[in-house]
Amino acid sequence: MSRHRKTAAAAGSAVLALALAACGGSDAEGSGSEQSLESMKPVTLSFNESVAPGSGMATALNEFLDTVTEKSGGKITFEKFYSSSLLAPTETLTGVSDGVGSISQVTPAFFQEKLPVTAWLARAAPALEPGFPLTTIQGPLAGSDFALGSEELTREYADNNVVILRSYTSGYGNAICTKRIETLADAKGVRIRVAGEPFASEAKAIGMEPVVIPGTEMFEALQRGVVDCVTAADGGEIYSTFGLTEVGKYLVPIQFSPTTFISFMMNKDQWDELPEAGQKIILETWADYEVKRLRETLTGFGRFLDDAEEKRIEFTDPREINVKLAAHQKAAVADLATSAPPGVADPEGVLKAYLDKLAEYLPVAQGLVKGGAAPPGIELKAAYRTAIDQVDFDGLHEAYVKMYTSHAG
Structure with missing residues (x-):
């Protein structure tokens, strides 16, 4: 029986059909086990x-995982590893592909x-509209x-023996530093922790010296003076939960790409x-999770x-x-x-999409x-301080449900 026919009646089930189609392409129709x-x-x-276990983002994830366990009648449970304690950031893809995680x-x-x-495609991030929390x-x-x-x-995910469950985009980055930086002269020669490209190229463009360091090593690098600054996706509470506010004394709102x-x-x-029912339970609550995550993230900026x-x-x-x-x-x-990689037949078309x-x-x-939104x-x-009160969270939830449902047909 077509999964799309089974799910056409309800928005939550429509979300499932979307995710199944996206995760496995044409093979997703038969991806789930037939057992109940x-x-x-x-x-x-x-x-x-x-993220660290005490962060707002961890709170949102805990609620999501607890809901999955409850809806499955305890058939699906989770062992949680925060702060990359199971797989280092540089091991996540291969670790999931091999089943370690x-x-x-x-x-x-x-x-x-x-x-x-x-x-x-991630290098197209600067095309996003600057503005917090826009x-x-x-x-x-x-x-x-x-x-x-x-x-x-x-196709790329399937080649790595993984399926994508959801995708996230951070806001524009900034930096926490041990020295005051405001001008290009201040930035020249400053060593800054980055996660890789395009941030390394951006750091070089403003005269900084990028150092690629995993998130789990940010604190030690800043504390020991290996770097003078650290940039991380979203910044904010991440700086607090990783202990960076104990060392860095300047928040420098440099407009690094999301x-x-x-x-x-x-x-x-x-x-x-x-089973398909288990897949549905995991996937149908993503809209709720996204809203909770953003709420917790913005609350975390206030805590920061x-x-x-x-x-x-x-x-x-x-x-x-x-x-x-x-x-x-x-x-x-x-x-x-x-600069598209081999195998992309129509780079202009993919980028335009x-x-x-x-x-x-x-x-x-x-x-x-x-x-309105604040510039970076x-x-x-x-x-x-004010972002948490600016967002229409009910409208955001509706937007996510509409987006997911649009893929169900």
């Missing part, structure tokens, strides 16, 4: 996440050879919509062994601001740096089609942020 949820043997799936957050920047198309609404909606419908990405296509991926063999004020961390005004960086980013996106998705969701995101500069200090 009642007859399946209980399974424990190992879930590896990079069942599910993990995967950052494409660390796997450019295995995920060349994803890593290439980017963190536009990016995930557009990125998930695109990834779930892209033949190129679906990190796109950060994905939760699952071992394809383990996914295929789950409290931490920063307590530790007297100063926000600097690097507008001169951001002007030069924005020009570099614009040129990089304009030239992106010429992604950029069109960003354009499609920009007015949606703008309509969900009351009072000194204005972030005030925005960190």
Whole structure:
């Protein structure tokens, strides 16, 4: 029986059909086991996440996993590994592919050879509209919509024996530093931790010296003086939960590109062994999770601001740096089609499809942020406090459900 026919009546089931189609392409119709949820043997799936266990993002994930366990009648449980304690950030894709971990957050920047198309498209991140918290609404909606419908990405994931469960896009980055940085002269020669490309190229464009370091080693690198600054996707509470506010005394709102296509991926063999009802339980609540995650993330920015004020961390005004960086980013996106990896038959078409998705969701995101968005500069200090009250979370939930449902047919 067609899974799409079985799920056409309800939005939650429609979400399932979307995810199945996206995870396995044409093979997804038969990916689930035919056994019932009642007859399946209980399974424990190992879930590896990079965020710290006490963070707001971990809170949202805990609620999601607990809901899956409850809805499955205890048949699907999870062993949680926060702070990348099961798989290091540079091991996540291979670890999930080999079954060492069942599910993990995967950052494409660390796997450019295995995920060349994803890593290439991630370099189009500067096309996202700057503004806090606007980017963190536009990016995930557009990125998930695109990834779930892209033949190129679906094929790439299957080649690595993984399926994608959801895709995330951070806001524009910033840096926490041990020295005051506001001008290009200040930035020259400063060593900054980055996760890989395109951030390394962006750091070089403003005179900094990039050092590629996994997230789990950020604190030690900053504490020991291996680097003078650390940049991380979203920043904010991440800086607090990783202890970086104990060392860094300056929040420098440099406009580093968002990190796109950060994905939760699952071992394809383990996914295929789950009954369709089990797959549905895992997938149908993603819209709820996305909203909870953003709410917790924005709440976390407020907690970071409290931490920063307590530790007297100063926000600097690097507008001169951001002007030069924005020009570099614009040129990089304009030239992106010429650097597509082998196997992309129509680079211009694939890139245009992604950029069109960003354009499609920009007015949606703008309509969900009351009072406008703060640019990625000194204005972030005030925005960190007020962002939680600016977002229409009910409208955001509706947007996610609509996006998922659009893939169900």
